[in-house]
Amino acid sequence: MSQYILYCRAGFENDCAAEIQYKASEAGLYGFCRTQPNQAYVEFELTQPSDACLFNQIKLDELIFSRQWFKVIAKLEGMSESDRITPIIESVLGHEFCELKLEYPDTNSGKEIAGFAKKFTVPLRQALKKNLLINEQANHVLHLFMFSSTQMILGKSLKNNASELLNGIRRLKFPADGPSRSTLKLEEAFHHFIPKSEWDDRLRPGLNAVDLGAAPGGWTYQLVRKGMMVSAIDNGPMADSLMETGQVKHFKEDGFKYQPKKHNVYWLVCDMVEKPSRVAKLMVKWLINGWCEEAIFNLKLPMKQRFQNVMQVLEDAEAQLYQAGIQTEIRAKHLYHDREEITCLFRRIR
Ligand SMILES: C[S@@+](CC[C@H](N)C(=O)[O-])C[C@H]1O[C@@H](n2cnc3c(N)ncnc32)[C@H](O)[C@@H]1O
Known part of the structure; x- marks a missing residue:
């Protein structure tokens, strides 16, 4: 059994869930979703043998309501504030990543973690490098999907089948002379x-x-x-x-x-x-x-x-x-x- 996290706009969880279930079953993959209103993500659990992988069957680009996705490696809760790095490294040993993304749900509480995520990126990347877990030629990206500085889901996406944007969000500057926000x-x-x-x-x-x-x-x-x-x-x-x-x-x-x-x-x-x-x-x-x-x-x-x-x-x-x-x-x-x-x-x- 494998789990996936799909990011969406808050309020669109049911659409994101209905879509991934539809697309997965079209591809002969079966599973179920867990989600809560306005949490801005959906958890999809594949009830297939563990070698089945959504990324081989579905392109993120084909999904309308998902901005980003990853396959769950570990869920970390109650981490010590004095050492968050050790449990992260221990959870991802044996993997290799070309890149690291510290992300969070697109909600008000999610945004509160943005500052910490930014600060934590450099020391974590250094620790991953030291443990030989970063390799530019690798195919997977490591995601830390953070709910707080001590609670997060770790996962991996396929470099060429995921959004290159942080949180799957393209931030654009409103042009000063633009006639409307549209x-x-x-x-x-x-x-x-x-x-x-x-x-x-x-x-x-x-x-x-x-x-x-x-x-x-x-x-x-x-x-x-x-x-x-x-x-x-x-x-x-x-x-x-x-x-x-x-x-x-x-x-x-x-x-x-x-x-x-x-x-x-x-x-x-x-x-x-x-x-x-x-x-x-x-x-x-x-x-x-x-x-x-x-x-x-x-x-x-x-x-x-x-x-x-x-x-x-x-x-x-x-x-x-x-x-x-x-x-x-x-x-x-x-x-x-x-x-x-x-x-x-x-x-x-x-
Ligand atoms: C959401 S606004 C468009 C905003 C515009 N894209 C912008 O960026 O400034 C929708 C517009 O559609 C226009 N509209 C609605 N029905 C229309 C129709 N049948 N024919 C022409 N314009 C229509 C409305 O007058 C309104 O200005």
């Missing part, structure tokens, strides 16, 4: 869905973009910043600073009815507050009609069974695109800057 959602989506090596092609200056539900302009701001020309669709007002760039045309129209006049739009982005199935259908329509090459959009999830709802919506979209003969990359993630929503990418593959 701007960070699209910036994070660019980082998450588009490899840096492809930015020069897929986010290049001169591309045309359409922003549905654009006001006051946080998402348009990101596109303008990349040098794109943007048609912003919204009855609400757009920030003057954006209109002054000369890169934005504002259309006071219904985003569900708007149609581009020319077939020269590369990006469609959409942050309209609407039923997920309606938004996804609209994105599918744009791709099938050849009105855009890629779409990034939010699905708002005010309902209870968020995972089940999202699965249904994405499966329907995939089926419609498949029937229309449109090969599409479909990705979805509950990003750090998302709240009651997830962000999706549909990309036409030519």
Whole structure:
């Protein structure tokens, strides 16, 4: 039997649990979850022989509601404040790690441990090195998932199947001239869905973009910043600073009815507050009609069974695109800057 810890946004534990159980059983792996409301993580226990491993069957990238994960090595409680290092070293003897991550749940109490975690990293890394437990060529990352300075879960993740970010969170600075905090959602989506090596092609200056539900302009701001020309669709007002760039045309129209006049739009982005199935259908329509090459959009999830709802919506979209003969990359993630929503990418593959 092996245990895994999956990190998620507080309040999304049931979705994270439902998803990992679904994905694991799809991969022929069975287990059960333990979780508590608002603890910002889920424990998944595989009831399989110990050589079965989630990391070989599932990619973190395929999971919508999990930001980070690791396989449990040991649970340490009631550690002595005068020597935390010895029990940690003893628990991980026999393993080799390329890296060390001191992490904590994304909750208010979790954040209180951040200062200690930072301070503890250097002495712990030195002790691991001294005991020959750090090897840059190794495949595993050591995680200390800390609840306090004396209570933590130790575990390991596979370097190429885990988030490289601490706590699985991408911290972004709000730009001083950004028209709304929503701007960070699209910036994070660019980082998450588009490899840096492809930015020069897929986010290049001169591309045309359409922003549905654009006001006051946080998402348009990101596109303008990349040098794109943007048609912003919204009855609400757009920030003057954006209109002054000369890169934005504002259309006071219904985003569900708007149609581009020319077939020269590369990006469609959409942050309209609407039923997920309606938004996804609209994105599918744009791709099938050849009105855009890629779409990034939010699905708002005010309902209870968020995972089940999202699965249904994405499966329907995939089926419609498949029937229309449109090969599409479909990705979805509950990003750090998302709240009651997830962000999706549909990309036409030519
Ligand atoms: C969450 S806000 C968008 C925020 C924007 N992405 C930003 O970063 O500033 C949603 C917007 O969608 C617009 N909206 C909702 N339904 C719409 C529709 N059918 N057509 C056009 N805009 C719509 C609203 O007017 C609102 O401005």
